[in-house]
Amino acid sequence: MIRSVITGCGSYLPENIVTNDDLAKTVDTTDEWIVQRTGIRQRHIAEDGETTADLGEKAARAAMKDAGITVDDLDLIILATSTPNNTFPATSVEIQHRLGMNHGAAFDMQAVCSGFVFALTTADQYLKSGFAKRILVIGAETFSRILDWEDRTTCVLFGDGAGAVVLEAREGEGSVSDQGILTCQLRSDGSHKDKLYVDGGPSTTQTVGHLRMQGKEVFRHAVGMITDVIVASFKATGLNADDLNWFIPHQANKRIIDASAKKLKISPEKVVITVDHHGNTSAASIPLALCEAVANGKVKKGDLIMLEAMGGGFTWGAILLRW
Numbered sequence: 001m002i003r004s005v006i007t008g009c010g011s012y013l014p015e016n017i018v019t020n021d022d023l024a025k026t027v028d029t030t031d032e033w034i035v036q037r038t039g040i041r042q043r044h045i046a047e048d049g050e051t052t053a054d055l056g057e058k059a060a061r062a063a064m065k066d067a068g069i070t071v072d073d074l075d076l077i078i079l080a081t082s083t084p085n086n087t088f089p090a091t092s093v094e095i096q097h098r099l100g101m102n103h104g105a106a107f108d109m110q111a112v113c114s115g116f117v118f119a120l121t122t123a124d125q126y127l128k129s130g131f132a133k134r135i136l137v138i139g140a141e142t143f144s145r146i147l148d149w150e151d152r153t154t155c156v157l158f159g160d161g162a163g164a165v166v167l168e169a170r171e172g173e174g175s176v177s178d179q180g181i182l183t184c185q186l187r188s189d190g191s192h193k194d195k196l197y198v199d200g201g202p203s204t205t206q207t208v209g210h211l212r213m214q215g216k217e218v219f220r221h222a223v224g225m226i227t228d229v230i231v232a233s234f235k236a237t238g239l240n241a242d243d244l245n246w247f248i249p250h251q252a253n254k255r256i257i258d259a260s261a262k263k264l265k266i267s268p269e270k271v272v273i274t275v276d277h278h279g280n281t282s283a284a285s286i287p288l289a290l291c292e293a294v295a296n297g298k299v300k301k302g303d304l305i306m307l308e309a310m311g312g313g314f315t316w317g318a319i320l321l322r323w
Ligand code: UT7
Pocket: 028, 029, 030, 033, 034, 037, 038, 113, 152, 153, 154, 156, 196, 214, 215, 216, 217, 218, 219, 222, 250, 252, 253, 256, 280, 310, 311, 312
């Protein structure tokens, strides 16, 4: 059977680093509060004029270089983002053009913080169906552009960045020993739409709007939803937490990650944490964390990796893959 294998990954973070102490100069907060409640110490913020397409293009080029391919080898680009350059055309199409790719297709996907899990799942289906052989999947965000910088309950949580992977169709045996994606689980429930949203849009206010969140409510649902899709991934494959080498969750809040890992009996040394130095980069957080774990030499061929995310919508999902 066809398996979707990650053959390269790359990432990019804006040069500008903003620490908690920097934020404390403009909003009523402290480094102590932010670290204690979230685990975040700093985040990267895009420079004026630096766009989601700029970050995504750099991550895409790094991923293609890592995979040893050129745009001629790609059939499709999928970009997960909630902060596109413009309402349309899709930012992925701009990235496709900048990369010099004038064949195949590109489109954006929007599932907020779960965007990368949704995009990777979509790419997996395209590869398994034979529609494509090689897909570039990017998560890129400039959340700094939709934050209310006077709202201390949200502006301290997010950062900008991009990560990308090249996903390729390879022949597998159909067993859980195969390299590549073993199972994908996606969920959404719009009854939670008012708990995490942006208060603007082309069809409502004709403005971009700002991120609004009932943080406690999101927190309350997060661990249960994350657990639900991870348990479903184990059930679908017959594997369990002991089989995992790495747990690479969406990086929103270290307390959510720790509580999820504890509930699932995943030992802390298997958990990849980047939220301390990236903040919550929404759809970019998983590929950023994955690339960092690969670059650090943590992730080795044959390792079993669980990815998961939960975000606005609500949307949530998990992907179990063998490296
Ligand atoms: O990717 C998915 C998206 N989002 C998330 O996963 C976020 C989920 N939620 C969270 O991570 C947490 O709920 C937060 C980190 C947002 C907040 O932590 P909390 O422990 O739930 O705090 P809280 O909202 O209950 O606020 C406690 C206090 C409040 O003061 P009072 O009412 O007790 O006097 C807040 O006003 O902390 C205050 N507060 C702050 N104080 C200093 C809120 N934000 C700040 C701040 N600095 N930045």
